[in-house]
Amino acid sequence: MRAKNSEWLTHEYFRTYRIANAVDTIMRDPFAYLRELEGLTVDDGIIDFLPHWQKDSALHKFIRFIADDIFMDDSHGPSRVPYGPDPVHPQWILPADLAMMNYGIIDEPLFFIPDDPSGGVPVNHPEGDGNTDPYFVQNACYHYLERLPLLQVYEDLMARIADEVFFVMFTNRRALASLNKFLSMYLDGFSPEYFTEEDKELTKLFAGEGELKRVRPPIWARRAVFYRDRGRCTGCRVNLSGLIDTFDVANYDHMIPLARGGLNDVTNLQLLCERCNKRKGDRIHIPSNHYRRWY
Numbered sequence: 001m002r003a004k005n006s007e008w009l010t011h012e013y014f015r016t017y018r019i020a021n022a023v024d025t026i027m028r029d030p031f032a033y034l035r036e037l038e039g040l041t042v043d044d045g046i047i048d049f050l051p052h053w054q055k056d057s058a059l060h061k062f063i064r065f066i067a068d069d070i071f072m073d074d075s076h077g078p079s080r081v082p083y084g085p086d087p088v089h090p091q092w093i094l095p096a097d098l099a100m101m102n103y104g105i106i107d108e109p110l111f112f113i114p115d116d117p118s119g120g121v122p123v124n125h126p127e128g129d130g131n132t133d134p135y136f137v138q139n140a141c142y143h144y145l146e147r148l149p150l151l152q153v154y155e156d157l158m159a160r161i162a163d164e165v166f167f168v169m170f171t172n173r174r175a176l177a178s179l180n181k182f183l184s185m186y187l188d189g190f191s192p193e194y195f196t197e198e199d200k201e202l203t204k205l206f207a208g209e210g211e212l213k214r215v216r217p218p219i220w221a222r223r224a225v226f227y228r229d230r231g232r233c234t235g236c237r238v239n240l241s242g243l244i245d246t247f248d249v250a251n252y253d254h255m256i257p258l259a260r261g262g263l264n265d266v267t268n269l270q271l272l273c274e275r276c277n278k279r280k281g282d283r284i285h286i287p288s289n290h291y292r293r294w295y
C-alpha cells in the first residue's frame with residue numbers, strides 16, 4: 001500500500017491540503033460524519049487497523065478513505081480540467097486522471113468527459129428535443145469513476161496521496177489523537193471471541209477484551225516520533241535527548257492508552273518525560289499543541 005521507493009518522496013501537492021483539511025474537519029467531529037465513515041468501520045473494517053506498528057499507519061488508511069471519497073465526488077459536478085494542446089477547444093478530463101498524470105502513474109488520460117448531447121439546453125426547455133438525458137455527462141463520469149478503484153493505477157494514486165497528506169499532518173498531534181480516539185471506540189469492548197474462523201489469527205494481538213497487547217515500538221516509529229517532537233517532552237518541554245538514551249522505549253507514550261482501546265500505531269505516540277508520563281497514567285488527555293519554532 002505504501003508508495004515504492006520508500007525512503008524518498010516526491011511531492012506533487014495535488015489536492016494535498018484539501019484532503020488534509022477534510023481529514024482534520026472530520027476528526028474534529030467524527031460523530032457528525034458517522035454515515036460517511038461507515039465504510040471504514042462497519043463490517044469489521046476496523047480489523048485492518050489492529051496489527052501492530054504498520055508503516056501503512058492508521059492515518060494513511062484514513063487518508064485514502066477520505067481522498068477516495070473526494071475523487072469519487074467529482075462525478076457530481078462533474079469537476080473537470082482542460083487537457084490537450086488547444087487551450088480554446090480543450091478536451092476535458094476528471095481530476096483523478098490529472099492526478100495520476102501528475103504523479104507519473106499514467107501518461108495519458110484514461111477517460112475524456114463526453115460532450116453534453118443536449119448542448120446544455122435544459123431537458124424541458126421549448127428548444128430542447130425533450131429526449132436527451134440531462135444526466136448523460138454525469139452518468140458517464142460516474143461509470144468511469146465506479147470502475148476506476150478496481151485498477152492498480154488508482155491504488156497507486158491513493159498510496160502517493162496518503163504519503164503526502166501524512167507528511168503534512170503528522171506534526172498535528174491533536175488531529176492524530178482524535179483519529180486514534182475515534183478508532184478506539186470501535187476497539188473498546190471488542191472481544192476476540194467475535195472473530196470469524198479466518199480472522200482467528202488476530203486473537204493473539206489482544207491482551208484482553210478491547211485491549212491490544214503492549215508491543216515495543218520499532219526503531220522507525222521511535223525515530224519518527226523523536227524527530228517530530230524534536231527530542232522534547234511534549235508536556236513540559238524538557239530536553240530528552242541529552243538526559244536519556246535517545247531511543248528509550250519508556251518515553252514513547254500512547255496518546256490513547258492501550259487500556260482504553262488505543263492502537264499500537266505510530267500516529268498514537270508522543271514523547272513524554274518520565275514525570276509527565278507517570279502523571280498522565282492511563283487517562284486520556286489532550287496532547288499539547290505547542291511546538292518549537294523552525295527558527
Ligand SMILES: [Zn+2]
Pocket residue numbers: 233234235236237238272273274275276277
Ligand atoms: Zn515532561
